[in-house]
Amino acid sequence: MFGYLSKAMDSMTREGVDALRAGVEDFKDDVSSGVMSLADSPSRVRSLLTRQMDDALARHDSHMVNQLLDNAMANHLMGPQAPSIIRSAAQQQAKRQLRDAIDSADSKRLKGALVAAKRLNATELPEFTEAIEKYKAIRKLPVGWDVNLMVLNREGARMVAQLQLDDPSVCARFQRLLDLTHRKVYTRDRMGQPVPERLRLLTVAAVTNDESWGNYAARREAIRREIDADISGYTRYDVDTMARSSDAESDAGESAESIALALADEDFASPLMQEVNEVFLFHGTSAANAEKIKTHDFRINLAGSNAGSLYGRGIYLAENCTKSDEYTSPLADGVRHLLVCRVALGRVHYTDAKEDADPRGCEDACLKGKYHSILGDRKKCRGTFREFVVFDEEQTYVNYILTYRREDP
Structure with a gap:
């Protein structure tokens, strides 16, 4: 040879x-x-x-x-069992690339250097840690995001991590949110199935998705600037996921408002920007789509596919867990998935039309007009639920994935 x-x-x-x-x-x-x-x-x-x-x-x-x-x-x-000269060469190469990327202060180069260091099994270098902190600062990632884990869990071109939250107090907080936003109201979208008595939480996972967060944060800031430049038509909307509790509810535990603020203050999130109507909303989906949405963002052609598009071809979200539950698909063991999304509603186009809305008109109000989202108030006109719709995928960020089972009557 x-x-x-x-x-x-x-x-x-x-x-x-x-x-x-x-x-x-x-x-x-x-x-x-x-x-x-x-x-x-x-x-x-x-x-x-x-x-x-x-x-x-x-x-x-x-x-x-x-x-x-x-x-x-x-x-x-490559790795601990490699010949020492191979390990040394890999570390030298990774160190040089990481240092060049750090000095460049370019997020794309930093990401490339971090990924390359992972492939070269050189993640123990001090420069790797320094590059992570530089990358987090440039991308304005939430303080507690574990970029090292995101590099190691990299999926395709994205740095993604799904963190299981096992703290009983955190899980109790999410169960309380499900209970507070539960409304036992039937709509035709249930297609004959009964409204569950309760949604019983099983697991909570926080999603840290570098590219999706960057796109969301940039779009949120653009909306803030648009509203600052023209405040006309801007109204602050309260939602059930962030509502103050009644006296009776307060006696039973935290309000939805305090829960939302606490969730936004967790290390893997960031404070809500009230000046752009940033809120937490639910989105029901299947297990397969939950995974796709986590790693590849929302796709408008997936949203609303189970229930039509009353207010246009957009991403449909709800303030009540029982509304989003209508669009979930169970696994064989009955486990279902809800996404808890951060949504920048911005300037909201409100409609309480009793008859069917004009879907093209709703789309045009956001895609061609000055509005950023639709609030279809079916609770007022039909006694069912309010629906929130955005037409730009970058106005949503999947912050948490909940698994649960229905507790039926």
Whole structure:
């Protein structure tokens, strides 16, 4: 096998270097095609890569170093069990890339360097921690977000983590929110199923999604500036997910308002921006769509697909858990999924029309007019629920995923 490389080791002339690279490619071809025996090829690969890396480092050939590191990853020779010279080269490469990204203060380069350091198994470097803090500051991520975990859990091009919240006090707070926003009102969207007596919480997960949060925060700030420039038509709306409790409810525990403020103050969230009508709202979905929405944002063609589009083709959200429960799909064991979303409602176009609304008119009010969302008050005109609709995916951020079961009458 080393015959492929003998021509490269004879000389360090330009021709020798080119021959070495050609030898590497020939060797890679033989490994992939199975010319070497399965019994001894790993040790041969290890030996060859070690010798080549030693030579590439001595010649300061960064191109070859990178190529050999790629080879090492392809052959599972990266990490604690890798040859020391491979580990050293990986750390040097990651350190250099992280330092350049930190000095650039460019979020894209920082993200790329963090991901590259993960692949090179160099996440213990001080520069990795420094790059994380720099990235969080530039992207304005909530203080408690674990960017290290998000890098390690990276899904495709996104840095995402789903954190299970097992603290009994946090779970009790979410159960209280479900109880406070429960209204036993039947609508035709239940398609004959009874309204459950209660939604019994099973689990809570916080979602930290770097790209989605950045897009949401940027859109929220744009809405704030629009409203500051023209305050006409702006009204602050209260929602049941953030309502003050009655005296009787207060005796039983926290109000929805205090719960919402507490949830927004958690490390994995951030304070609500009242000047843009930022609120928590529910969105019911299936387990599969909950996962897609968590990692790939809302898609308008998914929203409202179970129940039509009374107020236009947008993302439908609710202040009452029983309204969003209508659109959930159970798993075989009866477990259902609700999303708790941060929503920047902005300037709200209100309608309490008793007859069916004009869906195109609602869309135009937001997509062509000065409004940012629709409030369809079916509670007032039909005695059912108020519905909230946005037409821009970036006005929503999935902050929490709840699993629960219905407790039926």
